[in-house]
Amino acid sequence: MTDVRAAEAGPSGTPAAERGQGAPGGQDRPDVSAYGLADWLKWAWRQLTSMRIALVLLFLLALGSVPGSMLPQEGTNPAGVQQYYTAHPALAPWLSRLGLFNVFGAPWFAAIYLLLFASLVGCVVPRTFRLAGSARTLPPRAPRHLTRLPRSAEYSTALVPAQAVDVAARVLAGHGFRLRRPAADGGADGDWVSAEKGYLREAGNLLFHLALLGVLVSVALGGLFGYKADRLLVQGDTFADTQSALDEFYPGRFVTAADLGPFTVTLNQFEASYITSGAQRGQPSSFDAQISYTTHPGGPARTDNLEVNRPLSVDGAKVYLIGHGYAPVFKVTDARGQVVYDQATPFISGSSGNFLSEGVVKVTDAQPEQLGFTGVFVPTAVEINGILQSAFPAADNPAVSLIAYAGNLGLNNGVPQSVYQMDTAGMRQLTPQPQLLLPGQSLKLPGGQGTITFTGYVPWVSLAITHDPGQLPALVCGIAALGGLLLSFMVRRRRLFVRARAGGKAGSPQGSTVQVGGLARTDASGGFEEEFASLAAELRAAHERAAAPIPAGHSQHEGE
Amino acid sequence: MFKAKRRLVLLAGAALAGVALAVVLLSGWASGGNSAVTDVAGSTNAVLYSAGHRPLAPDFTGTTLTGSRLSFSSYRGRVVVLNFWGSWCAPCREEAPMLAVAAEQYRGAGVAFLGVDVRDTTASALAFVRNFGIPYPSVNDSGSVITLDFTAVVPIAGTPTTLVIDRTGHIAGAVFGTATYTELSDILAKVTGGNG
Numbered sequence: 001m002t003d004v005r006a007a008e009a010g011p012s013g014t015p016a017a018e019r020g021q022g023a024p025g026g027q028d029r030p031d032v033s034a035y036g037l038a039d040w041l042k043w044a045w046r047q048l049t050s051m052r053i054a055l056v057l058l059f060l061l062a063l064g065s066v067p068g069s070m071l072p073q074e075g076t077n078p079a080g081v082q083q084y085y086t087a088h089p090a091l092a093p094w095l096s097r098l099g100l101f102n103v104f105g106a107p108w109f110a111a112i113y114l115l116l117f118a119s120l121v122g123c124v125v126p127r128t129f130r131l132a133g134s135a136r137t138l139p140p141r142a143p144r145h146l147t148r149l150p151r152s153a154e155y156s157t158a159l160v161p162a163q164a165v166d167v168a169a170r171v172l173a174g175h176g177f178r179l180r181r182p183a184a185d186g187g188a189d190g191d192w193v194s195a196e197k198g199y200l201r202e203a204g205n206l207l208f209h210l211a212l213l214g215v216l217v218s219v220a221l222g223g224l225f226g227y228k229a230d231r232l233l234v235q236g237d238t239f240a241d242t243q244s245a246l247d248e249f250y251p252g253r254f255v256t257a258a259d260l261g262p263f264t265v266t267l268n269q270f271e272a273s274y275i276t277s278g279a280q281r282g283q284p285s286s287f288d289a290q291i292s293y294t295t296h297p298g299g300p301a302r303t304d305n306l307e308v309n310r311p312l313s314v315d316g317a318k319v320y321l322i323g324h325g326y327a328p329v330f331k332v333t334d335a336r337g338q339v340v341y342d343q344a345t346p347f348i349s350g351s352s353g354n355f356l357s358e359g360v361v362k363v364t365d366a367q368p369e370q371l372g373f374t375g376v377f378v379p380t381a382v383e384i385n386g387i388l389q390s391a392f393p394a395a396d397n398p399a400v401s402l403i404a405y406a407g408n409l410g411l412n413n414g415v416p417q418s419v420y421q422m423d424t425a426g427m428r429q430l431t432p433q434p435q436l437l438l439p440g441q442s443l444k445l446p447g448g449q450g451t452i453t454f455t456g457y458v459p460w461v462s463l464a465i466t467h468d469p470g471q472l473p474a475l476v477c478g479i480a481a482l483g484g485l486l487l488s489f490m491v492r493r494r495r496l497f498v499r500a501r502a503g504g505k506a507g508s509p510q511g512s513t514v515q516v517g518g519l520a521r522t523d524a525s526g527g528f529e530e531e532f533a534s535l536a537a538e539l540r541a542a543h544e545r546a547a548a549p550i551p552a553g554h555s556q557h558e559g560e
Numbered sequence: 561m562f563k564a565k566r567r568l569v570l571l572a573g574a575a576l577a578g579v580a581l582a583v584v585l586l587s588g589w590a591s592g593g594n595s596a597v598t599d600v601a602g603s604t605n606a607v608l609y610s611a612g613h614r615p616l617a618p619d620f621t622g623t624t625l626t627g628s629r630l631s632f633s634s635y636r637g638r639v640v641v642l643n644f645w646g647s648w649c650a651p652c653r654e655e656a657p658m659l660a661v662a663a664e665q666y667r668g669a670g671v672a673f674l675g676v677d678v679r680d681t682t683a684s685a686l687a688f689v690r691n692f693g694i695p696y697p698s699v700n701d702s703g704s705v706i707t708l709d710f711t712a713v714v715p716i717a718g719t720p721t722t723l724v725i726d727r728t729g730h731i732a733g734a735v736f737g738t739a740t741y742t743e744l745s746d747i748l749a750k751v752t753g754g755n756g
Binding site for chain 1: 644647648649650651653654655678679681682683684687688690691702703704705707708709711712713715716717718719721738
């Protein structure tokens with residue numbers, strides 16, 4: 001935020017006090033004895049809309065966002081919050097009380113946001129009126145003695161004063177100055193013209209404030225009407241952008257189930273390639289998810305490729321490829337010989353690298369009792385000191401290691417569970433040791449409980465779906481704010497005055513003496529000296545040309 | 561003093577603008593709700609749509625778990641209980657025994673039950689059907705596309721969701737979440753009793 005008004009402070013200091021000097025102890029400190037409630041409210045409003053407070057609020061907003069990125073947040077990472085509670089049992093409840101696990105929903109964050117909003121509105125509205133007022137106000141009358149101005153020049157010309165001022169006015173108008181000439185009856189003041197330029201400065205400042213307001217509104221729009229969602233999609237599967245098909249769904253305040261774009265996405269094929277040699281061995285070199293999608297159910301299927309940072313734009317939402325992994329395919333028959341499970345089961349890789357992935361297989365409808373398996377999948381199996389490890393992220397030698405359980409998975413009482421975790425409390429372990437299976441191999445469960453076959457594997461991708469209606473407006477407003485800021489920095493408000501008095505050089509009664517004076521009302525960016533010198537030279541040249549004998553057949557204004 | 565007055569006017573203007581914005585936002589939000597919806601007595605997640613305000617159920621065709629084609633339009637003229645479920649879904653497993661019983665019980669009254677099996681595989685779904693003795697067919701909706709169609713008219717947030725569709729193909733009632741026998745029979749009583 002800039003404060004161009006400070007430079008315009010009148011003798012009373014009032015305009016500056018509106019934004020910038022409104023601190024207690026300044027001229028705005030109310031005389032307590034004489035002030036009533038209304039005055040206090042006015043004083044509070046003036047404080048709120050002062051630039052100092054606006055800057056403090058902006059800083060607080062930035063500061064308030066910090067815990068949002070440092071601490072796990074309820075909305076995006078509830079598991080992380082749980083872990084934090086476990087790790088810091090004494091501290092976590094206090095942080096929670098302060099809303100630090102849900103920063104962007106915390107009352108104090110909303111308070112900062114709304115106060116900043118009010119501050120900006122309270123600043124922009126009067127500013128708009130002032131700009132409109134200043135656009136209507138003519139430049140001031142030319143002072144009597146222009147040589148006293150910061151910049152001045154004086155020369156004589158053969159033109160009479162009225163002509164000299166006419167010529168000067170045309171030159172200045174040609175440079176986009178706004179002019180003021182003496183009133184028709186005001187001959188007593190002599191011949192002069194006042195010119196002013198640089199209204200864009202205040203306009204730029206206003207644009208900056210309005211755009212900042214626009215950014216706040218855009219962010220709010222995104223928060224209220226946008227949504228974020230995650231979905232893990234196994235190769236060959238389809239999902240529709242509807243809440244029940246999303247793994248995680250974080251809707252904005254005003255988002256309803258029907259607001260989601262009705263697109264569907266199918267993962268046809270996913271390929272990841274890795275660097276196979278050198279120091280970078282095992283690092284990914286490319287990801288490519290070949291998808292087909294429809295913008296609405298039954299619509300024509302189109303194909304696209306998702307890569308990292310190359311999302312799909314569909315129905316106003318963006319679908320990003322954010323991760324991938326392996327889903328081993330298992331086929332389970334129960335004790336009665338019925339196939340009770342036959343599907344790709346996404347396993348999740350931990351931080352160990354090379355896609356050593358863990359997962360669970362829950363066979364909920366096996367007879368006579370439910371079956372469960374905890375497993376590890378390795379794309380390139382090696383055994384190091386008797387421990388199964390993965391040597392490379394590509395599936396060169398895939399294998400799974402399984403521990404089988406039977407009993408009660410605890411799913412029939414209606415309490416939802418994570419598909420990646422198994423509660424073994426109601427289960428008994430069937431295999432004392434983890435059993436290694438290669439693709440195509442089966443494990444016969446003891447006691448005739450059934451068979452599990454590791455039939456193969458398919459890749460999966462995790463997709464992030466975001467819809468942020470505030471994104472584009474925020475970008476536009478951000479650019480506008482920058483433009484406004486640049487304008488208010490680069491453009492100077494400056495005035496130029498030209499006066500012509502009868503009587504030329506060396507006391508000659510012929511012609512007139514021309515005085516040019518100028519001042520920049522704000523010269524933060526400098527450069528007015530040069531501009532004045534060049535304008536003064538141009539005026540002088542114009543006067544000389546106009547005073548030169550007119551060749552026959554040429555108009556008087558030739559050379560203008 | 562003039563400046564202060566103008567400021568006060570501006571303050572009032574800004575406050576009014578803020579209130580107006582809030583009102584517009586809130587009213588827009590409220591109009592998203594449906595005044596023609598009444599809760600089913602004693603239930604927090606079951607609703608009835610009054611006659612004239614019942615959303616038309618989208619038509620769909622699909623493949624049943626046993627591999628035959630099924631067209632929803634062939635159910636027109638009957639009251640249908642449409643249950644969105646998945647074998648992986650714990651609350652679905654909780655309500656499944658009730659649905660199996662209710663389906664048998666309402667068979668005589670001409671109420672058809674139909675399942676929409678969401679995000680599931682045929683092997684697991686068939687095992688579920690065998691296990692709970694589900695007597696009615698289910699359509700495969702592994703891609704949630706049928707669910708998506710219905711979401712355009714009723715706010716289906718997940719499984720289970722149970723819709724009761726009247727004889728004209730309009731959605732007359734819904735249970736969002738685990739359905740109880742009381743909720744289902746209350747809705748069915750209203751829909752089959754005369755005004756269905």
